[in-house]
Amino acid sequence: MKPMGAIPADFRAEGASLLIGGRSVDDLIAEAGGTPLFVYDFGIVARRIARFRGAFPSVQLHYAIKANPYIPLLKFIFKTVNGLDVASAGELRMALGAGANARHLSFAGPGKRDLELETAIRAGITLNAESEGEVDRALRIADRLGLRPRLAVRVNPEFEIKGSGMRMGGGAKPFGVDAERVPALVRAILDGGAEWRGFHIFVGSQALSADALIEAQRATLALADGLAGAVGEVPPLVNLGGGFGIPYFAGEQPLDVEAIGRALDEALEPVPPSLAGSAFAIELGRWLVGEAGVYLTRVVDRKVSHGKTFLVTDGGMHHQLAASGNFGQVVRRNYPVAIANRMDESATEEASIVGCLCTPLDRLADDVMAPRAEVGDIVAVFMAGAYGLSASPQAFLGQPPALEMAVGGGD
Amino acid sequence: MKPMGAIPADFRAEGASLLIGGRSVDDLIAEAGGTPLFVYDFGIVARRIARFRGAFPSVQLHYAIKANPYIPLLKFIFKTVNGLDVASAGELRMALGAGANARHLSFAGPGKRDLELETAIRAGITLNAESEGEVDRALRIADRLGLRPRLAVRVNPEFEIKGSGMRMGGGAKPFGVDAERVPALVRAILDGGAEWRGFHIFVGSQALSADALIEAQRATLALADGLAGAVGEVPPLVNLGGGFGIPYFAGEQPLDVEAIGRALDEALEPVPPSLAGSAFAIELGRWLVGEAGVYLTRVVDRKVSHGKTFLVTDGGMHHQLAASGNFGQVVRRNYPVAIANRMDESATEEASIVGCLCTPLDRLADDVMAPRAEVGDIVAVFMAGAYGLSASPQAFLGQPPALEMAVGGGD
Numbered sequence: 099m100k101p102m103g104a105i106p107a108d109f110r111a112e113g114a115s116l117l118i119g120g121r122s123v124d125d126l127i128a129e130a131g132g133t134p135l136f137v138y139d140f141g142i143v144a145r146r147i148a149r150f151r152g153a154f155p156s157v158q159l160h161y162a163i164k165a166n167p168y169i170p171l172l173k174f175i176f177k178t179v180n181g182l183d184v185a186s187a188g189e190l191r192m193a194l195g196a197g198a199n200a201r202h203l204s205f206a207g208p209g210k211r212d213l214e215l216e217t218a219i220r221a222g223i224t225l226n227a228e229s230e231g232e233v234d235r236a237l238r239i240a241d242r243l244g245l246r247p248r249l250a251v252r253v254n255p256e257f258e259i260k261g262s263g264m265r266m267g268g269g270a271k272p273f274g275v276d277a278e279r280v281p282a283l284v285r286a287i288l289d290g291g292a293e294w295r296g297f298h299i300f301v302g303s304q305a306l307s308a309d310a311l312i313e314a315q316r317a318t319l320a321l322a323d324g325l326a327g328a329v330g331e332v333p334p335l336v337n338l339g340g341g342f343g344i345p346y347f348a349g350e351q352p353l354d355v356e357a358i359g360r361a362l363d364e365a366l367e368p369v370p371p372s373l374a375g376s377a378f379a380i381e382l383g384r385w386l387v388g389e390a391g392v393y394l395t396r397v398v399d400r401k402v403s404h405g406k407t408f409l410v411t412d413g414g415m416h417h418q419l420a421a422s423g424n425f426g427q428v429v430r431r432n433y434p435v436a437i438a439n440r441m442d443e444s445a446t447e448e449a450s451i452v453g454c455l456c457t458p459l460d461r462l463a464d465d466v467m468a469p470r471a472e473v474g475d476i477v478a479v480f481m482a483g484a485y486g487l488s489a490s491p492q493a494f495l496g497q498p499p500a501l502e503m504a505v506g507g508g509d
Numbered sequence: 510m511k512p513m514g515a516i517p518a519d520f521r522a523e524g525a526s527l528l529i530g531g532r533s534v535d536d537l538i539a540e541a542g543g544t545p546l547f548v549y550d551f552g553i554v555a556r557r558i559a560r561f562r563g564a565f566p567s568v569q570l571h572y573a574i575k576a577n578p579y580i581p582l583l584k585f586i587f588k589t590v591n592g593l594d595v596a597s598a599g600e601l602r603m604a605l606g607a608g609a610n611a612r613h614l615s616f617a618g619p620g621k622r623d624l625e626l627e628t629a630i631r632a633g634i635t636l637n638a639e640s641e642g643e644v645d646r647a648l649r650i651a652d653r654l655g656l657r658p659r660l661a662v663r664v665n666p667e668f669e670i671k672g673s674g675m676r677m678g679g680g681a682k683p684f685g686v687d688a689e690r691v692p693a694l695v696r697a698i699l700d701g702g703a704e705w706r707g708f709h710i711f712v713g714s715q716a717l718s719a720d721a722l723i724e725a726q727r728a729t730l731a732l733a734d735g736l737a738g739a740v741g742e743v744p745p746l747v748n749l750g751g752g753f754g755i756p757y758f759a760g761e762q763p764l765d766v767e768a769i770g771r772a773l774d775e776a777l778e779p780v781p782p783s784l785a786g787s788a789f790a791i792e793l794g795r796w797l798v799g800e801a802g803v804y805l806t807r808v809v810d811r812k813v814s815h816g817k818t819f820l821v822t823d824g825g826m827h828h829q830l831a832a833s834g835n836f837g838q839v840v841r842r843n844y845p846v847a848i849a850n851r852m853d854e855s856a857t858e859e860a861s862i863v864g865c866l867c868t869p870l871d872r873l874a875d876d877v878m879a880p881r882a883e884v885g886d887i888v889a890v891f892m893a894g895a896y897g898l899s900a901s902p903q904a905f906l907g908q909p910p911a912l913e914m915a916v917g918g919g920d
Contacts, residue, residue, distance in 0.1 A: 454620025
């Protein structure tokens, strides 16, 4: 038997059925028209946003669309956050199409093409510049267009979040500009006649240690203070990055967001001298939406091989690559899963849950204890709201697309 | 510096430019309309097929579509192989749409839905049954339709290919039926009035050791012989599986296919008694098409961080997940890459080549020696013909789709 992560506390069952947004999985699947199906509970997203607001009353909240670009989610979320961060011209079009205001959008990403820079400058969104070369190109394009570009500088800091799942700062990195070259680049932006929007400092993601995040935010503030002092101008916005993780695996604990909020309050009281007048933002993706999504897939076959039970489902890694262990993980571990129509039964059987793809990579849960499941039963894979469908190889093996639907959130 | 795999011997340069199918990369990109671009050289595919025919004169060759379902490739390949293997109803539609004859198609995959079984039975293709339950469902569906299904049995053997990149047999597996239960299942197929098509025995993939493959094929033949003897009927077809690997990484050597052919000839001389009258097939994907594909992507930014040079391209893991190291690999290693418009220059610079996605997972080559490259240069990632675009998260971060084109092959 192998352990699995804990089902998020937001979910409960009624009788045999898992409820999502207060509705049974059978009801949801019937409305959507089948499986595999991603259900996103906007009520959970709203509670995460409210929790953030309570913990960080004076800090802006930005949503990183790359975590989940589902259009109804964008329409729901942009009204309640202060900004959206896009990572391509495609995401920019999604955000604008969902109704977001260009003034609340920023665009980060190390490989922005000229056409993407032009699209962003025309739309009037903030570009988080990743290099001197990109600033050069943006200024030239803006000049040609007769427009004044809005440019922030993404900083590659010397430090990282200790123990974060994914390091994006510290040492040589393709993201941002090494800190010591940032003041000169800001001067070039100002001298080039652009509107300087401030700093974007992103040091990691999927961190579950409040202490590590507190330390990283303090270091980020000190770095921004030093850079602003060297520039001699107050940055309009300091994007402190994100990095808030969620507990995917057995033994992981939810992040103590309130502790981070208290520490940031302290660090900003008083505001470091060179940042007096700056606004501060935290940019989150996974933490806001990851736990709100459930991937529902149906058992197509139940089989035994050498005494081991396999439940073969109609879903798989083509929709939930991360759960299969092929999205940055070194060692595969089990996401939380459940037999969603047997929530009132005891876990009496050890089974492996696999996808329908004809490859040994397509695993959803290895050797987990679950109620005995039969063909037709529904498997729920939790933690599917971020880096799920859009981060998966949807065309692989010619399988049909997953369905997506939203529940909750009051609309 | 980190090593990279060797560029396949099929490719050469003329002056500064890499040639694919005898044409310069600039020419190909101009015709396709830009980058990122997959170019598939059908001449290489044709040479692989010819080499297989020379080495295995009396064995059928099947193509596993899942390796690359690019429609022009299917149209090219189905005329020169004996069968196509599909892994979903979607791939079945692709194969039929490309013009393949249903009699030459087989369908393997552990999670076939009822609708997929129905589609396959209506089309008259062979189902490689993965379990007793699947046979039950197929017989019931065929009965309802008033059709006689064509059923082979996929066997989960006790052995595996030693050292194969991906194990699909040996021990408890979601694929096929444990060997000791196979005779009873074949009897059920015969008693159910279905047309029994034989055995499908697939023990692994991406093996580079001829000795290991020879041993696996001998064991497969012995297993098929024993099973046919237990059944008391001659299997019309014995699919010996595939498993032929290609050398992705530094130090790997191409497979000695001719040695495998000679050994199989010996093993079939004489044919094992219970298989007298059987046809034999080898089913290949990666080995036929993997080396024929090149992924071309353009340098968008050249930047230095802490003394390390990064070339940021307009492509990335959303098109070539496998090259990023996130497709079954435990430790990321470099695929062969080249600066495709500087083939006549010496490798004087150590650089890391990354994709345009805003994630540290998006790496195409780490710390490789290459000619000094500038913005606008073309990076070629080789070994991109199998498990490339269709196996990648194409929607990730809202990036535009990759282009695909074919060259060579005489049409």
